[in-house]
Structures are given as C-alpha cells and as structure tokens.
Amino acid sequence: MPKYFLKGCDYPNMATKKTLPPVLEILRDNIVEHGNPLALKSKELSSWAKGLDLPEKGQILYYTGGEYQLLPYIDSLVKTLTYVDPASNIFSWLMEARKIVNKTGINAEKIYASILAKDKERYFSINYQAATILQKLGYDLCYDGKNELYSGALLYELGFWKELKEYAGKVAKSIEKTEAKTIVCLSPHAAEMFKIIYPKLVDFPKVEVKTFIEMVWEKRDLLPQINYNQPVVIHDSCRMARELGITQEIRDILTSVGVTYIEPIRNKEWTTCCGGPSKMLFPEISKIVAERRINELSDTGSKKALISCPYCLSALQSGIVKDNDFVLDDIVEFLYRGFKN
C-alpha cells in the first residue's frame, strides 16, 4: 500500500443540508415586513430631516434608503458578536438573536441598544449635510420621510430575489407617489438597484436615477473652495466605480474645490473592496480586508481618505487600528465644510 495518499486531507467539511444561516432569514424578514434590514422605526430613520421641512412631493426625490442611518446599528451588532465570541461563531449567536426577536416581537432597537451616540449622530447627520449641499447648489428636493423604504439591496445580495420582486413593487409605488422625475441616491448601492436591478424586476417609474456625486458634479462650479492644504486620497467604492462607472467625477469635484488628491495603488475600476459585504457573515475576514485597504490608502502618505459609499465608510472605519491617526471623511462631510466656512 502506498504511503502517501489523500486520506485525512484537510478538505473543509461543508454544509450538506438546505438550511439557511438564521442571520439571512432575519434580514430578509425585516426588510419585507418592516421596510429595512434591522426593523428600525421609520420615524427614527427620518429624524435627521427635522428642521429642513422638505416636502413629500416634488421633481427631485432625495433618497437615503435609511442606509447611513442603519450602519451604526449594524456596527454595534457586529461588535457585540465578535465580543461575545472571538471565534466569531456568528451563526449560533444569531440563533440566540432570533430567539430574542421571536419572543419580544421584532424590536431591533432593544438588541442594538449599545450603539454609540456619537456614531449615530455622525451617520444620521451625513443625510442632513448631503441634502443641504444639494439645496445650496440650487436643487429643489423632496423627501418621503416616514414613507421612505429601504432599496432592498441586501435582498438582492443575499439571493432573496423572489421576495425582492414583491418588495420592489412596493418601493416602486412609493416612489411613484412622490411624482419625482429624478431620484438622487445617497448610496451607490441604492442607485445600482434602481438603475440596473429594478427595471429587470418590476415596472419601475420612468425616473432618472442619479447618485449624489453626479448631482454635485453637474454643478461643481458653484461649490465653495475648501481650505485643506494637504492632499487627500480617494477610495473608490466597488459599486460606484465598477457598476456605475463613476470615478472621474469625484476627481473633478475635488479639483473644483481646490483640493489636491493622490491615487492609491489600486483605484478606479481596479479599486479594492472595503470588506463591507462580508461584515454580517464573516466579520473577522471583513475587518482584515478593511485593514488591508486602509494600508493601501495610507501608504500614499495622505492622512485623509474620502469615501463615497455608506458601507465603505463604516467598513473601512473598522479597519483603522488604534493609534493610527489616519482619518476617513465621507465626501459629503468634506464638501459640507466648504459651506460652513
């Protein structure tokens, strides 16, 4: 008998039964039943808009999809579970989460109570700042506030296409009601959904879908100069760069406001993923991917990276190790400064 053969070889022993990891089902059910992945109350999600008095109907619909708002909650969830079990036994942890959910009725706020106030404030106010920038550039925005539904991007990502089709119908109707001709999406994920995925699934209203970046780019000459004397580094988001093909616009905007920028080793259509997509299922891998991307960005010598996607912002933030003074700004936050001065 030959001595060396494959017996006992370390092939990973994988799933054989058709059961879903509970986290996927929770996300799906929340989106379908509550209009967002974490079943947060719409009153809460739209609270950033207080004071802006945006009408519910109009030509240009400002769409947040609740995405920036949800991120601190997701972060808190991920932190809790890596803390609870450093080996990241996410699946068993979520079994527990589901029990809580089932017992109490869906009350995600309770589960994510440990969310940090300053994170929440930051992510919520990005919505406010972006709306203000667009208004100052002369766009007349409407916002569907409490009726706004999440885009369903996660349903698409996770494979729940049957549910998405039904859900997309609801979203399409709610958008139709606003009578908008243009939707401005704050997140490239929402823009991808409305521009590329929805038309394949439902009868989507004949509206023009644009990202915040494109809207700003069109009126970049009106932007105030920004007094920032160091070069920034640009992180292109995968969706923005590869699906939507938006890369040069970001650079043009920075040139308009008088800011110099540096390119990281991987950029534009070759950009490196922030690790965000695997945050829920593989938080540790996600964190390492984020750290690697942070290294690529900080290796340029720049001290500040500009981000234009909520998921990238939150994922990359977790990739900054303690004592590293590298800073991430959402491009919204960065441009808003010009208006404040």
Next chain:
Amino acid sequence: MSDLNKELSEYTKNLNKASKDSNINRAITRAVKAYRDTVEDTMERHPHTPELAEEVRRIKEYSMENNQQLLEKAMQSIEKNKGKAFYAKDREEALRITNEIIGTGKTVVKGKSMLGEELQIRHGLEESGNEVWETDLGEFILQLKNDRPMHILSPAIHVPREQVAEIFTEFFKKEIPPDIAQEVAVVREFLREKYFTADVGISGANVVAADTGQIVIIENEGNVRLCTGAPPVHIVLVGIEKLVPSFLDSMKVAEVTWRYAQYASPSYVNIISGPSKTGDIEKVTTYGAHGPKEFYVIFVDNGRSEMLKDPTCRQALSCLRCGGCMYECPVFQVTAGHYGRTYLSGIGSVWTSFVDGGVEEAAPMLYTCLRCGRCVERCPMKIEVPTMVGELRNRLVSE
C-alpha cells in the same frame, strides 16, 4: 444548534485561522505583487494579448454552442491518430476507465491537473493498489504534506521554503536545508528514477483541438514532458469544456492562458496527438519508439453538460484556469485556498455548484464572495462571477 450551523461555523473558523496564518500571509502577499508586476510587464511586451483574449472569448462561446459535435470529432481524430478516446459521464466512470487501463500494482507518474483534483484520481488509483507520484513540485510537496492545493497554478503557495525543508528532510531521511535550489534538486533526482520506471503517465490538458485531436499542455517545470514521454502508457484526463474546433484555435487559447497566468511564454508547450511511432525500418509503422506505445484520452463530463444548459452559469465553462482572478480577490488574498474546496474563490464557488457537490456544498463559498467584481476586470474571458454568485444564492435560498 443544527449541524449545518456547526459546519458553517467550522468553515468560518478555518477562514479566520487562515487569515492569521503568517505563512499564508507572507506567501500570498509576495505572490500577488509578483503576479501584478509580471502581468503588467508581459502585457507591455505583448500588447496584442487583450485583443487575442477577445477572440478567444468568441472561440470559447462557439465551442460551447457546438460542444457535442466537437466531442465527436475530437474522439474520431484521436482514434485516427491511433489513440483511444473515451467519454466519462462522471467520476465513477472516469475512475473505472482509468483503472481498467492501469490495473493494479503499477507505478504512475502524474502531472498537475485540476480535473485530477476534482476526480481525486490519485486517491482512486492508490485505492486500487497503485503507487502514484505527483511530479509537479508544488503538488509533490502537498502529497508529502497530505494537504490540498491552495492555488490552481501554484498549489503549494502557502508553504514557505523552511517548511518545505522540514518536509523533505523527513521524507528523504537526510538533512535538506531551506535552500530552494537544493530543494528543487533533491526532487529532480528522486523523480527522475520514477519517470523511467513508471508504467503509466497521467496528465490533464489546457485545450484540445477537435479537428486534429491534438492535446495541448502548458508547463514550465518539464515534468509533463517526462510524464507524458517516458512511460509506455500516457493517459489524458480532460474536461469536455476544453474542446475547440481547430488547432489554430487551440494555440490562441493557449497563448491567452499562459499570458494571464503571468508568463510571457512558458518554458514548454506540449502538443500530443497520439502514441509515439517510427517508420524508420522498412517504412513499417511501429508504435512506442521512444515515447508511449499507448495513448488514451478520457473526456470527462461530471456536471459540465448541466452547466452548459444553464444560461447564467455556462460562461464559467470558458474559464482558462489562468488563476488571475484569485490574485485580485480580497478574500483569497487573506485566506488563500481556504476560501474553496477543490476549486477556489468566486469562480470556484460556481464550479463547485456544478461539478463538486452542488449548491448546498458550495453555500459557504457562495456567501464568502464579496461580489466586489474586481475578478471580472482581470479575467481574460470577462466571466461575470458576481452575477453567477447572485444567481446561485438565489437558487440556494429558493430551494
């Protein structure tokens, strides 16, 4: 907690462990940099490559459309060349045919082949009482280490020289220093004897020309030349997706394959059409002059026709196995082949779904993909991995 969750959690632990393994980390970081630098350089030297890749895409599409006809034609061509051609619908059949040719108690030398991994051919032949030697250096190391490949082209990408030295010192029962040249030399000496005493040589193939029945195998080490040239019997195991209409087409496929596998030109391109022959004495054709007397080609399906029928996933069949996408995958960059089974990373999750266990087995891999899409930028065949991964997730959850 159900078994499924236990298993998924095992997989996750494995990924996490790999991501903290300094050997993997060092090796992959080096490999990614080398890959990117070399490809950039070779593309500059051979700027026609992207255009040629586009032509190869069309050739592959045509070949998928006409796979059945090409298979028949290739089998006829091989028989005309005095070889023997077989069709195996699955692993069992492929193993049965191979075992029937080889029998038992033989020594077999084998070249690297992903299909061989898929069929676990070495294991199968060893179970029938044969001695099988992997001759690709990386595979040889893994054979001794009882490990599986962590990259389709550089299978032992995760094993640094120091560890190789330890493995060799134990196996060869003499001190082998962590010096790459000496490590290579000791294997060369050991396998040389095997090539010339082996009863059978086994290889895979990168592409097969249907009109001439020619098998094309790209390599650098020279082990495939010896494996396929020295023993009296040569068996080729090849997936039906490797068929293209003509010899000229096969050369185009080969050039694009090696270019994206980071070679300006590989050391060797083996083209084999049939058994070795001579007519030097009285013009009488006699087989088995210096090379093999017997030549067998086994075309393996094992789920490929199913893939062919699938409108979204059939594009995966045009994968050249150049490995380029893996170097661009952010998860592969931190976990190597732990993000995989036989087939690795995003494209591997699609292959696993069809030829290595189905979507349930592929589930953890399917959900590991970030769907970031950088692999598509690199892929010479522009295979839309994120699209297929999305579709397969959808199938998985709707079952």
